[in-house]
Amino acid sequence: MVSTILNTDVKQKDADIAVVVAVTSRALFECEADDDGGDDVYGVGLAFPLLKALHRVNERLLEQNPAESLLFDVILITTDSQQQQQSSRIISSTRHYGLDVGRFCFASEDDFIESLLKNNVQLFLTTDRNEALQASQNGVLSVMLDQQIASCPSEQLRVMFCGDAIIRPDAGPSQQASQSFSSQLGEMRRRFGMLDTPLSIILVTSCGGRESCGSALRTLRSHGVSVDEAYSLAGSPRGPILSLLRPHFLLSDRFIGLDE
Numbered sequence: 001m002v003s004t005i006l007n008t009d010v011k012q013k014d015a016d017i018a019v020v021v022a023v024t025s026r027a028l029f030e031c032e033a034d035d036d037g038g039d040d041v042y043g044v045g046l047a048f049p050l051l052k053a054l055h056r057v058n059e060r061l062l063e064q065n066p067a068e069s070l071l072f073d074v075i076l077i078t079t080d081s082q083q084q085q086q087s088s089r090i091i092s093s094t095r096h097y098g099l100d101v102g103r104f105c106f107a108s109e110d111d112f113i114e115s116l117l118k119n120n121v122q123l124f125l126t127t128d129r130n131e132a133l134q135a136s137q138n139g140v141l142s143v144m145l146d147q148q149i150a151s152c153p154s155e156q157l158r159v160m161f162c163g164d165a166i167i168r169p170d171a172g173p174s175q176q177a178s179q180s181f182s183s184q185l186g187e188m189r190r191r192f193g194m195l196d197t198p199l200s201i202i203l204v205t206s207c208g209g210r211e212s213c214g215s216a217l218r219t220l221r222s223h224g225v226s227v228d229e230a231y232s233l234a235g236s237p238r239g240p241i242l243s244l245l246r247p248h249f250l251l252s253d254r255f256i257g258l259d260e
Contacts, residue, residue, distance in 0.1 A: 002115045005087075005104040009095055012102055015120070018073035019184050021054065022105070022116060023047050023125040025078040025090050027145050042093040046145050047125060050248045052154035053198070055100040060198045061191055070188060075119055077105045079112045079131070116140050122181045125249070141177040143249045152246045156198050159185060160247035161227070163205030163216035178251065179223055186225035202245055203230040206238055 006012065025031060028051065029042035054072045061068045078090060087106055094101050107115040113134055116124055124135045124142045132142040152158065161182075189199050203220065205213040213232035220227060231241060 002105065002107040002111050002118065004115070004119075005091070005106075007091070007094070007101050007103060010100055010102055013071050013073035014069040015073070017069040018071050019123070019181070019188075020073045020075065020119060020121045021123045021125065022075040022077050022119065022121040023051065024127065024131065025076055026080065027125060027127045028076060028099075029090065029093055031080070031086075031090075040089065040092055041096045042089065044097065046127060046147065046150050048097070048150075049152045049154040050125070050145070050149055050157075051099050051101075053152070053157035053248060056155055057157050057188065057198045058100060061188070064191065068191075070184070070191070072100075074099075074101045075103045075105055075121065076101045077107065077112060077115060079107055079109050113138050113140075122177065122184070139177055141181050141251075143251070145249060148242065148246075149248050152248050156200055158200045158202065158245065158247040160202045160204055160245065160250045161216070161220065161225075162250055162252035163203050163213055163230075163232075164207050165252045166203075166216040166219050167205075167208075167212055182220070182251065183224045186220075186223065189226065189228075190224075197228070200228045201225060202247055203227045204238065204241065204245075205230075205232045207235060208232070209234050 027045055027047040029045045031042055051074060054074060058071045061071060076090070076094060078087070087104070091104055103119070105115045105119065112131070116135055117138065121140055124140050125145055126132050126142065127145050129144060132144050135142040185201065189201055192199060203213070203216055205216055210232055213230055217227065217230060233241065
């Protein structure tokens with residue numbers, strides 16, 4: 001059974017145009033740990049800087065055009081039965097931190113795919129590999145979040161594309177969803193200038209040389225995506241550059257984390 005609660009504290013987004021992003025409550029909050037604030041508010045989890053960065057993009061878009069509809073519409077999904085019994089605490093925690101969450105969705109582990117499809121989710125963020133696999137198999141673009149994003153900036157959303165996956169795309173059910181999301185992300189990026197942008201798009205190609213990187217750039221541009229930075233690692237390990245670039249998540253043809 002799926003239950004959805006609107007967050008009346010935030011203005012609801014245009015469902016036909018907004019980019020719907022779903023994040024799990026276990027990724028956003030430390031739901032299993034009590035904090036010094038008492039029983040009313042959870043501590044923040046890995047995805048907290050990411051949600052703040054999404055909110056910052058929305059703020060800047062609305063500053064430029066108060067009638068803007070191409071915004072991130074965030075849904076908080078809770079599948080854990082114990083957490084669902086504390087739904088009021090999850091909602092109050094979201095409001096306490098001023099997070100721009102439009103809807104709270106409570107679903108069983110068997111029904112959460114239904115909640116993603118029903119809400120037209122275009123990007124699913126989770127720390128659970130099994131959830132990412134199920135969503136991806138049902139055509140929902142899914143991203144694994146890991147410990148690295150906890151130190152990412154909250155004032156700028158930094159999205160990394162895997163150039164190797166762009167050159168040799170997977171023909172899986174989420175491939176079309178990936179291209180659609182990428183195009184919307186590229187459209188958002190075009191709303192801002194070259195400097196002082198709240199959204200930065202990065203391309204990293206691990207294999208091959210400049211030719212591979214150039215091919216990935218051309219493919220992204222054909223999808224309406226222009227990048228701010230591009231790197232060709234030519235087989236070098238990805239870890240060192242990730243520590244410098246600090247992306248919030250990696251868009252690939254497989255739901256892998258930044259540390260994989």
